[in-house]
Amino acid sequence: MAQQVAATPPMGWNSWNHFAEKVSDPVVRAAADALVSSGMRDAGYVYVNIDDAWQGKRDEKGFMQPNEKFPDMKALAGYVHAKGLKLGIYSSPGPKTCAGFEGSYGHEEQDAQTYAAWGIDYLKYDLCSLGEALLKQPPEVAFQTMVSAYMKMFAALQKTGRPIVFSLCQYGVAAVWRWGPDVGGNLWRTTGDINDTYDHMAEIGFGQAGLAKYAKPGHWNDPDMLEVGNGGMKPDEYRTHMSLWAILAAPLLAGNDLSKMTPETLAMLTNREVIAIDQDAAGMQGDRFWAEGPYEIWVKPLGDGSKAVGLFNRADPWSGDAPIKVKFKDLGFTGPVKVRDVWNAKDLGTMEEYTGVVPGHGVVLLRVK
Numbered sequence: 031m032a033q034q035v036a037a038t039p040p041m042g043w044n045s046w047n048h049f050a051e052k053v054s055d056p057v058v059r060a061a062a063d064a065l066v067s068s069g070m071r072d073a074g075y076v077y078v079n080i081d082d083a084w085q086g087k088r089d090e091k092g093f094m095q096p097n098e099k100f101p102d103m104k105a106l107a108g109y110v111h112a113k114g115l116k117l118g119i120y121s122s123p124g125p126k127t128c129a130g131f132e133g134s135y136g137h138e139e140q141d142a143q144t145y146a147a148w149g150i151d152y153l154k155y156d157l158c159s160l161g162e163a164l165l166k167q168p169p170e171v172a173f174q175t176m177v178s179a180y181m182k183m184f185a186a187l188q189k190t191g192r193p194i195v196f197s198l199c200q201y202g203v204a205a206v207w208r209w210g211p212d213v214g215g216n217l218w219r220t221t222g223d224i225n226d227t228y229d230h231m232a233e234i235g236f237g238q239a240g241l242a243k244y245a246k247p248g249h250w251n252d253p254d255m256l257e258v259g260n261g262g263m264k265p266d267e268y269r270t271h272m273s274l275w276a277i278l279a280a281p282l283l284a285g286n287d288l289s290k291m292t293p294e295t296l297a298m299l300t301n302r303e304v305i306a307i308d309q310d311a312a313g314m315q316g317d318r319f320w321a322e323g324p325y326e327i328w329v330k331p332l333g334d335g336s337k338a339v340g341l342f343n344r345a346d347p348w349s350g351d352a353p354i355k356v357k358f359k360d361l362g363f364t365g366p367v368k369v370r371d372v373w374n375a376k377d378l379g380t381m382e383e384y385t386g387v388v389p390g391h392g393v394v395l396l397r398v399k
């Protein structure tokens with residue numbers, strides 16, 4: 031039996047959202063350094079994931095070589111491991127990756143062996159060019175082709191004997207949450223790419239309603255990486271992003287430049303109580319509990335019997351603060367409960383209902399027991 035990986039949603043950093051094709055060995059080392067010096071590692075962020083654009087050409091025997099920006103992958107893995115971190119990499123089941131680099135098609139076993147030999151701990155496997163091929167096949171055939179491609183890489187990874195987190199990326203097509211675990215997925219993207227705007231982040235995050243039952247330890251829905259600290263959203267909006275991802279038991283993969291982050295960004299990413307909601311060992315994803323126009327309440331059950339409750343106001347900020355009321359008996363509590371305001375780190379007292387005053391695009395995140 032392969033060792034259990036991703037018992038809780040993976041946490042770490044990924045190069046794509048900020049660096050895209052500018053990723054390099056020094057960028058990855060700097061991210062690893064910053065994870066340690068900032069305290070993020072100790073808050074749980076341990077995966078350092080290289081996304082697309084590390085690949086060079088295959089050698090004459092077909093083994094993959096990194097490009098000139100990555101002179102020595104094994105040495106890089108050694109550097110990352112020595113800091114108590116883990117290294118992730120990226121490929122595609124198709125012949126080309128989304129950025130046009132060499133994919134793993136026809137070289138799955140060789141690539142898995144190469145990753146294991148380098149000391150890789152996490153693989154994001156992105157459909158990319160295989161998706162184009164699928165469009166030319168009848169739907170049932172296309173589905174089988176896609177499933178087989180993911181199974182093939184999973185088998186190859188298992189054969190290496192190294193525990194490697196397997197991250198499926200095919201943008202949620204064909205309800206991947208229903209079959210992701212069967213092809214070995216520890217996590218699977220449920221949507222297209224996030225970007226650093228409230229509207230798109232909210233469309234993705236609030237669009238996760240109904241998927242909670244598919245998440246469990248070792249197998250997680252992945253609404254994509256974090257944009258916190260990339261500059262496109264206001265603090266209230268980034269708090270919504272973090273709160274929602276925590277309620278969703280989503281992977282927390284920071285996507286900003288860690289070597290240049292502000293204290294506010296760091297505080298938001300490392301808020302221990304928010305992380306505890308995300309990483310709760312029971313592994314129960316939260317879901318939408320109530321919605322009325324732009325006001326929504328999301329609830330995540332936690333292992334100690336308490337619940338995380340997010341009061342979200344999706345209305346435009348110009349519309350001002352909105353009162354959002356939650357009655358705790360509706361959430362299954364009998365009698366008054368102890369309520370804590372998570373972002374303000376403040377115990378609010380014991381009560382039967384609470385009305386949060388929530389700014390537009392903002393959130394009040396409660397932990398209730």
Ligand code: GAL
Nearest residue numbers: 046081082128129156199223
């Ligand atoms: C996309 C993927 C992104 C990123 C990008 C790299 O398909 O969803 O997260 O990996 O490819 O080219």
